[in-house]
Amino acid sequence: MGFLSERSKYAVNPLEEDDAIAEAIERKGGEIIKLNRGDPAVYFPTPKYIKEAYVEAISENKTHYTETRGVRELVAAIMGRYRRMYGLELEEEDIVVTAGVSEALYMLSSALVDRKDRVIVFKPYYTQYIPYIGLAGGSEYLLDYKENEGWSIDVDELDRHVRKLKHKARIKYILLTNPNNPTGTVLSRKTLEGIVDLANEHNLLLVSDEIYDEIVFNGARFTSIAQVARGIPHVILNGASKNFDATGFRIGFTIVPGEDNLSKELKAKLADFASVRVSANAPAQYALAEGMNNVIEHSRAIRYMVNEIEDRVNFAVRLLDENKHLSTVRPRGAYYIFPRIDLKQLHFKSDKEFVDSLLKSKYVQITRGSGFGTPGHIRIVSLPPKEILGEAITRLNEFCRRKR
Ligand SMILES: Cc1ncc(COP(=O)(O)O)c(C=O)c1O
Structure with missing residues (x-):
């Protein structure tokens, strides 16, 4: 060594x-x-109205550290977005603003994964998932998206693996990417419902990376995990990079909507992790708030x-x-x-x-x-x-x- x-x-x-x-x-x-x-x-x-909001934030001296879990304006804008798009009523405490989904992944595995823990990940996966699980000391348990079924998930196969795996190791969460990078798949509501039933039966936490949730086409309909997993502990990841076309802002967020004990503990711990790294980019948070609030633009x-x-x-x-x-x-x-x-x-x-x-x-x-x-x-x-x-x-x- x-x-x-x-x-x-x-x-x-x-x-x-x-x-x-x-x-x-x-x-x-x-x-x-x-x-x-x-x-x-x-x-x-990046759309002009978002860039202008960024410039305005700087000229108003919003260049200081912010609330560690995100500025009020952005947290409120995220609550508004999820109410409008998915009929989801969130509390401020459900949301933590991060430096991109990348940091959200890092915080999430830091908060949840211990040595020898397993995280169920489907392949092909977004490249960064594996390092973050590994850095926390855990390892991925890989299953395949089914190429000849349009890169979808075989819920029965997932069920068989969960039954086997849970006797050997602690499964910390199932990580989904919807819509998917690299395959471009949008999971059907039926598939998501099957996964939610399975998570319910086996007491598993679901994490859904929905960073492309508005970039959907060719007749696909997107369903957020939040619409089908009500009552089941779950985490949604999203951010500025893709839907708001602002990759360089480095803003993401975690949403933990549940009121069960696991969800409550997790959202508090994510906020602790946010406080450890002090704050996300200040002007970018204000600009993203405008990005979400200005629905017409x-x-x-x-x-x-x-x-x-x-x-x-x-x-x-x-x-x-x-x-x-x-x-x-x-x-x-x-x-x-x-x-x-x-x-x-x-x-x-x-x-x-x-x-x-x-x-x-x-x-x-x-x-x-x-x-x-x-x-x-x-x-x-x-x-x-x-x-x-x-x-x-x-x-x-x-x-x-x-x-x-
Ligand atoms: C599925 C997925 N998750 C997360 C990220 C990272 O996003 P961010 O720019 O918010 O860190 C990407 C970037 O390509 C991605 O494709």
Whole structure:
């Protein structure tokens, strides 16, 4: 062992792992099309009314530490949003504002997970879930989203695993991502109800990362865990990054709506964790409050962005479908596409080799499926305008044709 902690092994991010290769190409004058980072604010500037609120907060000297659990204005705005969207009546104590969902995940696993505890996670998963569970000393228990059922969850299979696992270990929570990164799946109400029944039967806490809850398209209907889990302990994670197109604000939040003992204990402990790190970004909190409260401006902005995303995703899927070495489930939320690649036919040993070789020869940067726990796939971020997206996928398709 060296000087660094054993836990430092968790400081890895597959989304960024090829940046050194990309930088070397760029230094020689090559131009890379980057489809590896899911950052909407790169392609859709953060709405003007939100930016103005940020500037106003600064000019009013709102640059100090804030209430540790979040400024009143934002907490009230979050309560308003959940009342409007999901008919949920929240109390201030149910909400803790964090530095992005990333910090929310960190606080949540810190508050809940001990050594040897297990967290049920479905793969492909959002990359950061695993490090946060590991840092807390626990480990993930991985189950598959079902690719041939549109990357949905098989509730009976989950039930079988829970029955087996709960005799061997403490299951701390089931972590859901809805809509999903990287597959773009939106879970049906029926599936969620099945999961809630199971959680009720086995006394399990549900955590739902709903950071893309307004980025839903292709006819999908989104159901929040809050709408089906009433009376069952659950946590909702959300934030500024995706729906409000403000990734750089670094604002997220946790919501624990329940009044049962577990929920009460958890919300108090999350507030303690918030106080340990003092406060989230002050002007960004005020700006997000305006982002949520100005319903007219927000509806206009989100409608525009989601229509564009739907168009770009469907365009990209059509082009990917021309490639007979790929098979793609059409996404209905978020902005990622997660095709399966026929590595054998293309003579690649792994998705990593595929992705690296594509970057070096065609200057297109995407992410390997194994980074999300599901090898043999690739993740493509479908945010850029169609000219760029089209160029990237044309290069990808040509790369597969040549390779064969
Ligand atoms: C499912 C999911 N959860 C959480 C995050 C992190 O969000 P934040 O910017 O709020 O830290 C992302 C970012 O891509 C995500 O896709």
